[in-house]
Amino acid sequence: MSVETAPEFQRAPDGTLFRDLNGNGIMDPYENPGLPVAERVEDLLSRLSLEEKAGLMFHTMVSAAESGNLGDETSRAGRATLQEVVADKFVNHLNFHFVPEPRLASRWVNELQRLAMNSSPHGIPVTLSTDPRHSFIENWGASFTAEYFSAWPEPLGLAAVRDEQLVREFAAIARAEYTAIGIRAALHPTIDLATEPRWARQYSTFGQDNELVARLALAYLDGFEDQHLGDRSVACMAKHFPGGGPQRDGEDPHFPYGREQVYPGGMFDHHLEPFKRVIAHGVTAIMPYYGMPIGLELDGEPVEEVGFGFNRQVITGLLREKLGYDGVVCTDWSLVTESRLHGRQLPPRAWGVEHLSEKERVLKVIEAGCDQFGGEECPELVIELVREGQLTEERIDISARRLLKVKFELGLFDNPYVDEEQAEQRTGLPEYVAAGQRAQARSVTILKNASNNGAALLPLAPGLRVYSGEMSADALAEAGFTAAADPADADVAIARVAAPFELRDHYMLESSFHAGSLEFDSGTISRIEELAAVIPVILVPHLDRPAILAPLEPHCTAIAAVYGASDTAVLQALTGAVPPEGRLPFQLPRSEAAVVASRPDVPGDTKDALYECGFGLEL
Template sequence: MSNDATTTTVDTRYRDSSLSVDQRVDILLSQMTLAEKAGLFFQTMIAMGDGGELSEGDPAFGVASNREYVVERGMTHFNLLGVAPSAAHIARWHNKLQELAASTRLGIPVTISTDPRHGFSENPGAAILAGPFSQWPEPLGLAATHDPALVEEFADIARREYTAVGIRVALHPQIDLATEPRWARQLQTFGEDADLAGELGAAYVRGFQGPTFGPGSVSTMTKHFPGGGPQKDGEDPHFDYGREQVYPGGQFELHLKPFEAVFAAGGRQIMPYYGMPVGTEYEEVGFGFNKGVLTGLLRERFGFDGIVCTDWGLITDQAIMGAEFAARAWGVEHLTPAERMIKVLEAGADQFGGEDDPSMLIALVESGEIGEDRLDESARRLLREKFLLGLFENPYVDVAVADAIVGSDAHRQAGEIAQRASIAVLQNRATDAGAPALPFARGAKLYVEGIDAEVAARYGEVVDSPADADIAVLRLQAPFEVRDSMFENFFHSGSLDFPADVIAHVAEVAASVPTVVDVFLDRPAILAPIVDAAHAVVANWGASAAALLDVLTGEFAARGRLPFDIPRSMAAVEASRPDVPFDTEDPLFRFGHGLSL
């Protein structure tokens, strides 16, 4: 079909909602040019302009202007970049972007996606700060509640907040199993247990997609098929030293179990991971290129007919945040971008994540290297999703109500309650006075580190020295190794041992006053030295200082339970098998551990 359709009369019956979705897809697809089809296949980052205006692009992130993407390149799927000062800002920009899309020949509406936005993470490679959205524990914290109803409540609230600003695809949940304690991406998972991950993943999908998938839904893109947890040495495949997924315990099938639960719940989309399987029956190439995995396993065995979008940047090796890395096309680094594109499509994927050059795909079809019928197969899936989401009927949102919905008092209160419910008390031994350290009485003299003094002052008298305190509360981050670039250091990797100076400091404080140590456990740190020194040890996965202090003072009952084992030593971690859950020898604390106060 010619790319020049300027003189063709458009058959607008695809806008007739009385027709079936399949009929509407057929009518629209039959009159799309090759360029218009190709534009569907690319999902990349997009920027907002100041004040909710259209953006001229963001050179720092290699992002083109809104007009170039939508009008000149014909793209209609975007992952929203950055944090806005208000929901109204996002909603206003979204409507202007939809107006821009409506000005094109066929007026195909834009679909906006996002990485998680409701937590505490500061890793732009995995999640975005909450900004105007209600703030909840990270998924590991949701897992620490062991409560599917709470997870579904979160997802339902997130759905309402997303749809209020025009976000219609969640690039989550992440249901990889956290079976390698060193792996950097555990914070966005539901932990180490396959049954719990499946149960919570299904609840998450139900909350986001709603009872019936349609105009009020957010489509979920579950990741990372077929399970991204078994990383060799726990290194992440964003980087060349983390390319291999290994299965020395023969547990490939176990990592599929949470996906089966999500499929049963109606999950609509899938993202395969960067990693390449080593020592399995599958080709040793990244999962986005892997036909045995995407077609043989996902499409044929599980019967999945939804959208498959690759992880970001498999085709053109784009730099990340200004840092140069080797290709993330593991196992096929030697292929040209065009050859990689062919392999992705032959594998069974529908979209190229993080890519923005439809001209390459057009050229492959024009040269006969890819048949247009192959494009039509994926285009049907992509268009069907837009129709089912109701974007052709009404792609716009109500700017006037966005701020009232997003981050409303009720939503924020629900998030605050969830933060408190996720906090796990791991140890609570007696002080010299003979009583357990927790709960401590309001009004006590408090020495705090990692807590704003104004917040702490609501719970007691803040003092400057442990020697003057009745109790000390120290907040720590689980340890990680510093790597060479800023982007690498967003992915906390390497040893789980606390530095000697941190352990010595905790011991020094605890020698002079009963001490509570709260650790942000984005990975299962080696807590043994902290447990030996401190009177009480607490874990969180995203909780405000007020949420923590409410639990420590007994204002809110301690309910959280570990979503993974806590290893006893790094030697035990290094000896464990990356694909096998609960495989470190003699763990310090077991999955499900959590004390009541």
């Protein structure tokens, strides 16, 4: 949208173009783009009602209408309508889930911004955020497939390449595609350490090496925030403080059975290192995890065994006071109320404080030092706490000030609109897609490359007949191969397999979290054995977390691990058209028994691993 078509844009007597957000016909200090952000924040804060301040403290989920027309959204599973959330509750931080094609998405976003301006006494714009959506794993609780954007390997794949410049390139392209449709906040990077091999969230991390994670995290911030937060930036939220990897039995704290974080190796500080680095860099926001620490001591004092978002010792004592962080702290999603989606329910992630009422949980989160409630839309509880005298409005001002500062820095008060006509031309560009595909190929990690008739099997020579039950014939033909319908008629087999997991589907989101055993089922093992009895096999496992490859490895002539890669990218790597550079971002255990015996907080702690972190062959 151009400024000429938005009626709130006006010129002050001195010629300054501004948005008359409160409709009083004059340029108030908070509307003046020439004033320092701090002055604008204080002016606006002095004008806001308690209701408007409370609305700032909530960050709920929303899906755009497929039509691109505001008001066509489907039911929000018993929650308030979008109109009620924005216009009545003054909630103006929204986590974008379903996104239609770019032109329609940008139209919807512009209508949303007009709704926020017209329904708020002071025209506070919406900040739209998203979980990662540039890769291959669809998980409505954590990430989305690329779809209209360029597709890249999961962060694990970026870590496998170990190239900070590649991470900056990815983040800059992702920023360009986000901002094209009005997304201005990223609920990432995930800078947890992948130290428990069974944990389901590893695909979105940079692996187990805390120094590598820290370096790549800084490059990530540079690419998304464009060095310093401004009107072309996407603000990042680093997660999950103080490090979400050390989960007891590798279970995830989205679910009641995974609520405990443990440190039998005494490596709590080791997991903190990436957070220390991004704090020093000036990261905009930080998200604590759901987990509750068990048996943890800080400075000789036992830490209360409650979820990190409720934990004053961790948020105020460690993050605020000891580490000196004064940015936004937003809880992980739904600590206060239960969640429902697609016929499934998930209780509030109020681990350790399940006995508290919803209002008591809100109070404990704020007293812990958090500024914002992720996944919630109940500002009325904050208002009640203030009016009952349990919270002061001055405490609410502290959080509102931090939240407003980011909105001003992003330039949203000056122009929150996007160009609907240009949205398609700024997303999924051929050069973006090509860069993502090249990164996928570069991230491929060659774990084995044995001889085939006296020579290493890889790189594959053109003209071969290839049998694959998973790869497309078109991709094979494009790479110079002939697709064989039967292994007996082929020169080589390429078997793409997913890392094993145990399917669970009792709780909401549970089926999307790949948890449990890392062992392959007998059917997969038999299939590879039978193929290997006929022709050489190239195993291509997709590692969204480690897999126990030991039963398969002896039967495979070559193994090439991937972390999100198309058939075309895999074949580019296997032929050497794009040399594979990947090195394992985590250890691959030899057995499930070794995993069970390992300590969740210690990186690479399984005994006699099949492949160590950092391993990878060159072609």
